[in-house]
Amino acid sequence: MITIKEISKQLGLSTTTVSNVIHGKIKEVSPETIEKVRRYLEEVEYVPNISARNLAQNQSKIIGLVLKTRQDRYMDLLEDPFVSEMLVGIEKEVRRAGYYMMLYMSDDIAEIIGHAATWNVDGLILYCMLDDDGSRVSEKVHKPIVCIDTYSKNEDQSFVNIGLDDENGAYEAVRYLISCGHRRIAFLSDNKEGVDLMRFRGYRRALKEAGIEYSDRSFWMLRTEKDEVERSLERICRRIGRHTAVLCASDLFAVMFMSRLHDHHIRVPEEISVMGFDDNLYGRLFRPALTTVHQDPERKGMLAAQVLIGMLQGKEPHSRQILLETELVVRDSVRKL
Amino acid sequence: MITIKEISKQLGLSTTTVSNVIHGKIKEVSPETIEKVRRYLEEVEYVPNISARNLAQNQSKIIGLVLKTRQDRYMDLLEDPFVSEMLVGIEKEVRRAGYYMMLYMSDDIAEIIGHAATWNVDGLILYCMLDDDGSRVSEKVHKPIVCIDTYSKNEDQSFVNIGLDDENGAYEAVRYLISCGHRRIAFLSDNKEGVDLMRFRGYRRALKEAGIEYSDRSFWMLRTEKDEVERSLERICRRIGRHTAVLCASDLFAVMFMSRLHDHHIRVPEEISVMGFDDNLYGRLFRPALTTVHQDPERKGMLAAQVLIGMLQGKEPHSRQILLETELVVRDSVRKL
DNA sequence: TTGTACGCGTTATCAA
DNA sequence: TTGATAACGCGTACAA
Numbered sequence: 001m002i003t004i005k006e007i008s009k010q011l012g013l014s015t016t017t018v019s020n021v022i023h024g025k026i027k028e029v030s031p032e033t034i035e036k037v038r039r040y041l042e043e044v045e046y047v048p049n050i051s052a053r054n055l056a057q058n059q060s061k062i063i064g065l066v067l068k069t070r071q072d073r074y075m076d077l078l079e080d081p082f083v084s085e086m087l088v089g090i091e092k093e094v095r096r097a098g099y100y101m102m103l104y105m106s107d108d109i110a111e112i113i114g115h116a117a118t119w120n121v122d123g124l125i126l127y128c129m130l131d132d133d134g135s136r137v138s139e140k141v142h143k144p145i146v147c148i149d150t151y152s153k154n155e156d157q158s159f160v161n162i163g164l165d166d167e168n169g170a171y172e173a174v175r176y177l178i179s180c181g182h183r184r185i186a187f188l189s190d191n192k193e194g195v196d197l198m199r200f201r202g203y204r205r206a207l208k209e210a211g212i213e214y215s216d217r218s219f220w221m222l223r224t225e226k227d228e229v230e231r232s233l234e235r236i237c238r239r240i241g242r243h244t245a246v247l248c249a250s251d252l253f254a255v256m257f258m259s260r261l262h263d264h265h266i267r268v269p270e271e272i273s274v275m276g277f278d279d280n281l282y283g284r285l286f287r288p289a290l291t292t293v294h295q296d297p298e299r300k301g302m303l304a305a306q307v308l309i310g311m312l313q314g315k316e317p318h319s320r321q322i323l324l325e326t327e328l329v330v331r332d333s334v335r336k337l
Numbered sequence: 338m339i340t341i342k343e344i345s346k347q348l349g350l351s352t353t354t355v356s357n358v359i360h361g362k363i364k365e366v367s368p369e370t371i372e373k374v375r376r377y378l379e380e381v382e383y384v385p386n387i388s389a390r391n392l393a394q395n396q397s398k399i400i401g402l403v404l405k406t407r408q409d410r411y412m413d414l415l416e417d418p419f420v421s422e423m424l425v426g427i428e429k430e431v432r433r434a435g436y437y438m439m440l441y442m443s444d445d446i447a448e449i450i451g452h453a454a455t456w457n458v459d460g461l462i463l464y465c466m467l468d469d470d471g472s473r474v475s476e477k478v479h480k481p482i483v484c485i486d487t488y489s490k491n492e493d494q495s496f497v498n499i500g501l502d503d504e505n506g507a508y509e510a511v512r513y514l515i516s517c518g519h520r521r522i523a524f525l526s527d528n529k530e531g532v533d534l535m536r537f538r539g540y541r542r543a544l545k546e547a548g549i550e551y552s553d554r555s556f557w558m559l560r561t562e563k564d565e566v567e568r569s570l571e572r573i574c575r576r577i578g579r580h581t582a583v584l585c586a587s588d589l590f591a592v593m594f595m596s597r598l599h600d601h602h603i604r605v606p607e608e609i610s611v612m613g614f615d616d617n618l619y620g621r622l623f624r625p626a627l628t629t630v631h632q633d634p635e636r637k638g639m640l641a642a643q644v645l646i647g648m649l650q651g652k653e654p655h656s657r658q659i660l661l662e663t664e665l666v667v668r669d670s671v672r673k674l
Numbered sequence: 675t676t677g678t679a680c681g682c683g684t685t686a687t688c689a690a
Numbered sequence: 691t692t693g694a695t696a697a698c699g700c701g702t703a704c705a706a
Contacts, residue, residue, distance in 0.1 A: 049700070118386070
């Protein structure tokens with residue numbers, strides 16, 4: 001790898017001049033010199049050493065993307081195309097803006113902070129943070145931070161969040177079910193935190209508004225630990241009772257459930273109507289095709305990156321909380337009663 | 338961020354001593370000093386600046402993960418959980434070994450080379466390379482390189498490849514179909530390169546061995562450009578003719594196809610048997626559950642990272658070409674004639 | 675218009 | 691057992 005020093009020696013120039021040409025500060029360089037340097041740079045395929053540049057400028061051009069993992073709930077991070085699509089959106093924007101992306105998975109906030117510090121990242125995108133995780137990171141890492149899908153408890157958020165109007169999406173979904181004549185509607189999820197909690201709230205609101213009473217028997221808890229999933233789905237199939245419809249917290253859960261219903265010869269939507277949330281390929285390909293709530297993870301990722309990079313350039317985002325809209329997608333898994 | 342220099346000033350020591358303690362070179366440091374330094378490091382939460390370290394040592398601790406994209410065939414990179422699972426495997430191992438992962442997508446080999454040079458990556462994992470792409474990169478980047486799923490034409494491979502015995506996997510799949518009484522067997526894919534070519538070859542070999550003649554009408558070409566997929570699937574449904582079974586180049590394709598067959602009221606496996614390749618969640622959840630050829634992308638990713646990191650530590654891999662085995666998974670999408 | 679010299683934070687060599 | 695000092699490659703203030 002050739003260095004600026006070497007180049008300037010070869011060309012009989014100073015490093016300053018070479019560096020200036022590289023950076024386009026050519027107001028005060030003679031055209032001949034510019035040409036000479038440029039040609040030589042081409043020839044030797046000069047590539048700057050970013051470590052040195054970072055050290056000199058105290059910046060890194062690195063955007064850290066941190067996925068917080070959870071031992072107990074590991075599956076969806078892998079299996080759901082949601083994450084990969086989001087990732088593609090982020091990567092695209094990061095690259096387009098001349099930044100680089102470092103991907104890091106961890107369940108340990110201290111580790112995450114350490115990573116950001118060692119690499120002196122210019123900014124951070126955090127996914128899967130719960131409660132005060134986001135705040136804990138932003139307390140120590142004094143760089144722009146954008147979270148995706150994080151609902152934090154304290155109001156004075158120290159970071160920007162890109163989310164979805166989960167509450168309203170679920171609300172609209174349940175309203176749709178009700179409009180189809182359903183009243184005994186269950187909610188299937190594997191937890192009651194963050195995003196899923198909001199979806200649950202939307203579900204509750206729609207029920208309440210329609211004067212439908214909610215009982216805990218309508219919350220179907222899916223256990224997503226590796227060797228619990230199957231048994232848990234079994235249990236839910238036997239618990240359907242008089243419910244005529246279920247809103248699942250994700251398309252993946254919906255398809256897993258429908259798959260298992262099929263094995264029990266319980267027909268969808270004739271015997272039970274199923275709705276999902278996300279609108280991913282699982283729901284589009286399964287038959288009956290899944291009626292669901294649409295969101296666009298790639299766009300979410302792109303937006304997160306755009307907002308973060310904007311902040312790096314001094315643009316404050318319009319709001320600390322940016323919510324994307326959802327859209328109802330009607331397909332074949334809901335029956336009109 | 339506190340620096341070694343600052344620490345040594347505070348403690349009235351030299352940077353050398355502090356650095357030595359940090360790195361455990363404590364044969365020649367007095368126990369008291371060690372304790373003093375260690376305690377202070379804890380207290381101020383010292384984190385090394387990697388840029389500086391990299392500059393001083395001419396290494397980076399960065400493993401570059403490059404996904405080569407293709408404008409014309411973009412979909413599967415996003416939608417198939419294959420990539421994300423592989424990614425998780427890689428990330429795990431990279432982190433475990435104390436390295437960091439930089440993720441980069443590009444369809445331009447020159448750009449990929451540039452990226453590796455700028456960051457002075459210690460090693461590179463390449464995915465989705467075709468033909469001589471791998472060689473072109475390794476020609477310029479003089480660092481250990483591991484490719485995943487790359488079949489290169491020239492024999493004197495300059496890089497290690499982690500692959501799958503695709504040819505044999507497809508061969509076994511078709512043998513299974515034949516053992517079920519099928520003779521008119523099609524092959525569905527969106528290309529005839531790399532991995533898919535090998536799978537196609539395995540398919541051909543099994544046919545030949547069974548004395549079954551192959552005609553081009555048995556190769557069902559799926560167009561995967563965004564607005565071609567649907568029409569292409571339509572066309573294939575109308576082309577089935579007297580075929581009784583099809584081996585698809587991936588589970589995703591198989592499920593896309595079965596989904597469309599369902600819409601045409603063509604029953605699987607009664608009217609046509611379908612096999613996939615990969616064994617991912619799509620095939621496991623669809624009904625009828627997909628009979629397929631299993632591979633483990635997370636393991637592939639972990640292995641790639643392990644081999645690469647081994648090379649960084651001076652261990653030469655046993656072979657330039659490491660092939661994982663496949664395994665037949667019989668479920669419900671194939672009928673015995 | 676061009677060049678010199680220093681600082682960024684770390685590691686490594688060698689002297690004390 | 692410890693410390694001074696140079697080196698890594700780049701950017702930049704300041705001098706020429």
